[in-house]
Amino acid sequence: MKVLVIGQGGREHALVWKLTQSDSVSQVFCAPGNAGTQSEATNVAIRVSDIPKMVAFAKEESIRLAVIGPEVPLVAGMADAMREAGIAVFGPSKAAAELEGSKSFAKQMMWKANVPTAKSETFSNFEAAEAYLEEREEQPLVIKADGLAAGKGVLICDTKQEALDGIKSLMKIKEFGDAGKTVIIEEKLIGQEVSILAIVSGSTIIPLETSQDHKAAYDGDKGPNTGGMGAYSPAPLVTDALMDEIIEKILVPMVNVMKIEDRPFNGVLYAGLMITNQGPKVLEFNVRFGDPEAQPVLMRLKTDLAQLLLAAAEERLDEMESLEWDERPxxxxxxxxxxxxxxxxxxxxxxxxxxxxxxxxxxxxxxxxxxxxxxxxxxxxxxxxxxxxxxxxxxxxxxxxxxxxxxxxxxxxxxxxxxxxxx
The missing domain is CATH 3.90.600.10 (Phosphoribosylglycinamide synthetase, C-terminal domain)
Known part of the structure; x- marks a missing residue:
């Protein structure tokens, strides 16, 4: 079969690399791709934002499976357009992708599902956010841009002044454009972060091997947040018992509440967690493979990725056998x-x-x-x-x-x- 990978980052190169290893794949296209995907697949000069052109190409080439890598086209509804054109696509609908497209929406879903997360307040008015901060006692807070900001719209603030400067940079200076029109102000959770990625289709949830990202720019977790400066898999912090708790208290309730809200999830559900003294709490949800988590996780995957993603796209994930992994980290x-x-x-x-x-x-x-x-x-x-x-x-x-x-x-x-x- 022919496969189209949409995107141009490290995650997409890892997907291309793994998909080309499948005996069932005859050709892999990557749109727009990069210099690395060019050596392993056929790059196609189509912007990820050009949904009509991407769908037209998929139809012309008789693509059997489209795999959407980045969050931006998912939030824009590319998966819906592919499905309407009769193309099997791995990636959530626009309605389901709002879990990543709006952090305030994700918070609402977590509250409805009783999923553990940080206490927070949401503001679309700068003066109201400023007044809220002024009235609070000094404590570490996290300021988040509500919309997409390439993984960088999260500000860790240890003082009240840093928090005030943070909402100003997001809401007044508009450092991340419209993504910061609305902000979430939440308590800073203490612990270690882990990334839990699961393949989801219908009511079937297949967790992938654990990983841990490094968001801060510099050694010792110092400096500003980035899209991720490295990752490793597995994360020894996540024991079998802890993984069972994460599935029971976080993944299953979120998949169920999305179905109840008429936003059924199909694709990768990525839970960014903080492992606190009170147990795992959700920092954020993403709706695609993490970058750079995808690289070490997919390097360890032995199961045929093309068949796994196709099964999810065709809503027969429940037919898949247990995933095989290289035990080496x-x-x-x-x-x-x-x-x-x-x-x-x-x-x-x-x-x-x-x-x-x-x-x-x-x-x-x-x-x-x-x-x-x-x-x-x-x-x-x-x-x-x-x-x-x-x-x-x-x-x-x-x-x-x-x-x-x-x-x-x-x-x-x-x-x-x-x-x-x-x-």
Missing amino acids: AVCVVMASEGYPGDYEKGRVIRGLGEAAELADTKVFHAGTTSKDGEVVTDGGRVLGVTAIGDSISDAKLKAYQAVKCIRWDGAWCRKDISDKAR
Whole structure:
């Protein structure tokens, strides 16, 4: 069958790489793709925002399965358009994707489902938000832009002044545009974060192996939030008993409440959790594979991904047998452009990719790259997801950073402590 992967980041390269390994897949297209997907699939120059053109291409090429990677086209309704055109698509409807498109909507659904999450208030008026903060006693808070902000619209505020500055940057200065028209002010949860991704179709929920993202820009979880500076899988913090609790108290209630609300979920339900002293609490829901979590998780997956996603798309996920996994852990280190998560330059030539590709148990997934004059150049803030699998977390980390050392471009940088929390 022919498969179309929609998107151009590291997650999409990982999906392309895994899908091409399926015996049932004859050809993989990636729209628009990047320099990495270009070497493993056929890139198609269609913007992820161009839904009519994407659907027309899928029909012309007789695509059997469309896999939508990023959140933006999902929130815009691309999955609905594909389904209306008779194309099997892996990804939630526009109505279900609002779980990620609006953090205030997600909070409403969590309250209805009695899912544990941080106490919060929602504001669409700056003066009202300001007055609320002024009246509160000094305590750490988290300010979130309600809409999509590429994973960066979350501000951790340890003081009242930081919180006041935060709502000003989101609602007045509009640092993230319309995403910050409405803000959520919530208590800061203390603990360790984990990412729980599950394939969902109808009432069937198949959790994937656990992972842990590193959102802060710098070592020791310092600096501003990013789209993710690295991840590892599995997360030892999540025991079998804890996973059972997460499924029972979080995943099942959310899938049920979405069905009750006439927004049935089909795709990846991603729960970003904080493991607190009171148990797991939801920080956010996403409606697609995480990036960079997808890279180490998919590296460990042995089950045929194409058949798994097709079964979900065709609402026969309950027919799937248990997933098979490589027991070895995997670590992904994101290499970023100088200036990220702020402003950065594009077009810098990347060297050493061939040298890194020769290393065993290692895969360099491209995120913000493109080809120019026969060379691979930077084309984004997060440029590469250097991923390795090893006999232990420390072994996988060592292999990943050995590959990182092979690769260079002007202004390249990365965190040095990815996966250290697992020890």
